Amino acid sequence: MPASTAAPPKSLTAPSAHAVRPRGRPRKTLQERDDGNRRAALLATAAALFRSQGFAATTTRDIAAAAGMQSGSPFYHFKSKDALLFAVMQEGMRAALARQQTTLQQLAGQPPLAQLRGLVQTHFAVLLGPDSDFIPVMLYESRALNVAQRAELAALQSQYEALWVPVLAALHTSGALRAPVGLARLLILGALNWSVQWFDPHKAASLDDLSDAALALFVGPGAPAS
Amino acid sequence: MPASTAAPPKSLTAPSAHAVRPRGRPRKTLQERDDGNRRAALLATAAALFRSQGFAATTTRDIAAAAGMQSGSPFYHFKSKDALLFAVMQEGMRAALARQQTTLQQLAGQPPLAQLRGLVQTHFAVLLGPDSDFIPVMLYESRALNVAQRAELAALQSQYEALWVPVLAALHTSGALRAPVGLARLLILGALNWSVQWFDPHKAASLDDLSDAALALFVGPGAPAS
DNA sequence: CCTACCGATCGGTAGG
């Protein structure tokens, strides 16, 4: 939406005592122009800090400072620290779900083993690739959510897990996957999710190496790929 | 804080003044001499709260109240909240290490698959069985440790992981374990450790069911058990 | 181990 007043570009100049603001309704203008960017920046900043320090150990002042704001400003974008955490998780979960759905669409008609490889690769990318703070926060900080928030996230998580079930079931039927499907899903996702704790992009194996190892570990060589 | 003002000034004059406060606490005097019990109770209480709420979200007042103490009393036993966390982790790690060493001693000479089964069963018992708050705290709260504490725990963790390596290496050589040993160890322990997040003793499978599923998932049926 | 307390910090808010 075009702004009616040509406000000067947001700069990092130190606020002076007599900074001149456009007349009229600068608040609305600023909000419409900046809200999306600032909100997204807050989300990314909060995700990074929540991941590295944990939710309870991260202060809203930490987040504000890292985003270049003053201490009270995050509350202009989010009602509470809790709401910020929830937004991080929701955003991460929606993005992860969308990526996996795309992956499966691209592998439609392929054998189950190839589909599982795709799911595993995308899961590792979501956890460990670029912009990968959101899902780890969701995985390791959900304790801090209230009941309603947890229920809303649980719906997204169920959708995510449901993507895996037909693939695992097919592999179980073919004999390539030997554990019961339900427990196999929990154990496999656990093995992948734990990589957040030890993966180091600077020295460990690549994400493809990881995916190959996981596939080799979980599915027997007995089932031909096609 | 309620206004408890107008307290009589501390005896500025005669040390022989009557004690303002009535003497005698018949309930506790003897028991609380037992430092070992109270310290152990604090550890168990702290472990349970750290597990369920997280370290940063648990106050020393929470712990004191759950242990039947006043708010300042935990600091009689532990120098800081941080030291209490570290003691929980160290205690848990030592106990886990001792249990796994016993397990392997009892399975000495048995085939690698039987040894892996023992390691997995004991690991699940340590994570999910009775008195199983210590290791989950170590797994999920180590962020809060300082560098020295982390280094000391890392030594114990290395010992623990080293118990698995020969067993996994033997299974890899025999072909039962198809992933590289190093990544297999990380993925397997991740799958087990994640069970803390979903295992429910009241409705899910038993610990033995879990162990069987994990074994079936990780090691191929190709290698005979003996 | 308790009482009484402190200094620092934190989430959040009013008003601009």
Next chain:
DNA sequence: CCTACCGATCGGTAGG
């Protein structure tokens, strides 16, 4: 989004 601020809480301590 900033300034200025509040009420509550928290880890920790002195002294008994």
